[in-house]
Amino acid sequence: MAAEAIVNIGVLATMDEGEGLMGLRRDGAVVIDDGRIAWVGASSNAPAADASFDAGGAAVIPGFVDSHTHAVFAGDRAAEFDARMSGARYTAGGIRSTVAATRGASTEELTSRTQHLLDEALRQGTTTAEIKSGYGLDVATERRLLEVAARFTEETTFLGAHVVAPEMADRRGEYVDLVAGPMLRAAAPLARWIDVFCEEGAFDVDETRRILAAGRAAGLGLRLHANQLTMSGAAALGVELGTASIDHCTFLSDTDVDALAASDTVATFVPGAEFSTRQPYPGVERLRDAGATWAIASDCNPGSSYTTSMPFCIALAVREMGMTPGEAIRAATLGGARALRRDDVGRIAVGARADLVLLDAPDPVHLAYRPGVPLVSRVWRDGQAATRWTKRVA
Template identity: 60%
Template sequence: RMAGHPYAAGGISVTVNATRDASDEALRTNLDRHRTEALAQGTTCMETKTGYGLTVADETRSARLIATSEIDEGTFLGAHLVPQGSDPDEYVRLVAGEMLDKVAPYIRWADVFCERGAFDAEQSRYILQAAAAKGLGLRVHGNQLGHGPGVQLACELGAASVDHCTYLSPDDIEALSDCDTVATLLPATDLSTRQPLPDARALLDAGATVALASNCNPGSSYTSSMAFVIATAVLQMRMTVEEAVRAATAGGAHALRRTDVGTLAVGARADLHVLDAPSATWLAYRPGMALTHAVWRAGRRV
C-alpha cells in the first residue's frame, strides 16, 4: 500500500495465509496488543471481526478467540472474500450454512463485504438472511470501492450499520436518512487506499445517523487512533468538532445498538477519556499529538 499498489492487489489473501499459519497463542497475543493500544488512546468499547480464516475451522477459531478475549463485540465476516480456487456459489452456501452454524455461538453480528470483486447483492442478501434467521444482528461493508448495492441492501434488511459509504448516490443518502442503519465512515481507510473521503456533510444535513471508526486492519487502515479519525473528519470532511466527537462515541454505540456506552448518563458504563487539552477542539487543532490524560473503562482507571 505504501508503495502505491491498489487495495485490490491481494492484501486480504496475504493476511488470510498469515492468520491460518498463526497459533492460537500468537493470535490472542496480537489481539490483546491491539486492544491495549486502542484503550490507551481512549477507545473503551471495541468491535472486531473474523474474516481472515475463510474456512470453517479457521473462522470458528477466530470467533472463539474473540469471544474469550476482552473485546466487547464480535462479528462474523466469513463473507470477506471468496478464497482463491473456490467456487463463489459453493462458498456462499458454505458461509450461510456450516460456517455460520459453527461461529454463531460465539458472536453477536454477521457482516458481508458487498462489493465488486467480493459478494454481489444476491449473495450478500442470502448470507445476511441466513444470519438473521440465527438471531444475529446484521452489518454490511458497502460502497467502498465504487457505487454499488451495499447501502440499499443494508437499509432493506435493517442492518445496524453499513461501513465505508465512500461512494454514495443521492438515493443512497436518502435511504440512510429514512432508515435506522448507521452510516459508519472510515476515513483512515480512504486515506490509506487513496480513495475519496465520504461526504459526511451531505449525510448529516440529510438527517442520517453517522458514526466514525478506525477500521484498524493490516490491509487498508493499520491505525487504532480515533483522535486521528476525528481530526480527519473535522479538517477534511466538513464535520464540526461536536459532530465528529458524537459520531465517534454515541454514533458508534448506536451502530452496535448499545445504550450503556458512548455517552455519560445515569446507568451507563462509566467510560471516560480525559484530554490534556482545554477542549475537544484540540483533537483537530493539534492533529497527531498525544492528548490523552487518563482513561476510565467501566468506572476503573486503566
C-alpha cells in the same frame, strides 16, 4: 466498590442530546459508583463520594466506541501500503495474503497480537470495540478467530464473507453455500453480528442478501461493508434489511442518503481507510442536510487501515470529510454506540457505563486542533482507571 467523584472538569462532553451537539457542561463533575455513572452536574454541587479525582480544569469525554475493527489477524502488509503510496490501485485482493498468515498463526500468537492492539487503542481513549473475523475463510479458522475475539469483547462479528477463500476462487457458489451453512453454524454461538463485504472483488448484492438472511435466521444482528469502491447498490440493500450499520459509505447516491435518513441504520465512516488507500474521502454534507446518523470507526486491519487511533480518525474526518470537531467527536462516541445499538456506552449519563477519557487539553476540540498529539491522559473503563484491555463483566 467505592464511589468516586471526578471534579473540576473544565469542559465535560456528555453527548446529552438535549444540551446541544456534544452536551457540553462547564466546570462539571461526574460521580462513578459500581462501574456506572451515578450523578452528573456542576462541580460545586457534586455529592460526597468515597474518593475524589481533580481533573484540574481539563476536558472529559466519553470513551470512544470503535464499531468496526478487524483486530484478530497475523502478518504485515507494509509492502502493499508502500506500493499504493507509489501509485498502485487498491483492490480487495490483498486480504488473501493476510488469510495465509492468519491461518498459519497459533491461537496464542493471535491472542497476543489482539491484546497489543486493544491495549494500544485503550491508551488512545477507546473503551468499546467491535471485532470481526474474516481472515480465516474456512470453518475451523473462522471459529478460532471468533474464539479469540470473544476473549476481549462482547461485540463479535462473523465475517466469513470477506472475500472468497483462495482455494475456492473458481467455486464461489460453493463458498457462499459454505459461509451460509456450515461456517455460519460454527460461528453463530460465538458471534453477536454477521457482516458481508459487498463490493467488486468480494460479494455481489444477491450473494450478500442470501448470507445476511441466513445470519438473521441464526439469530445474529446484521452489519454490512458497502459502497467502498463502487456505488454497488449494497447500501440500499443494507437499509432494506435493517442492518445496524453500513460501513465505508465512500460512494452514496442521493437515494442512498435519503434511505439512510429515513431509517435507523447508521452510516459508519472509516477515514483511516481513505488515508491508506488514497480513495476519495466521502463528505457528510448531504447526510447532515438529510438528518442521517453517522459514526466514525478505525477499521483497524493490516491492509487498508492499520491504525487503532480514534483521535487520528477524528482529525481526518474534520479536515477531509467536512465534519465539525463536535460532529466528529460525537460520531466517535455516541455514533459508534448507535452503530452497535448500545445505549450504555458513548455518553456520560446516569446509568451508563463509566467509560471516561480525561484529555490533556482544556476543550475536546483539541482532538482535531492538535492532530497527532497524544492528548489522552487517563482512561476510566467501567469506573476503573484502565491501562490494559480486558473483557467487560456484564
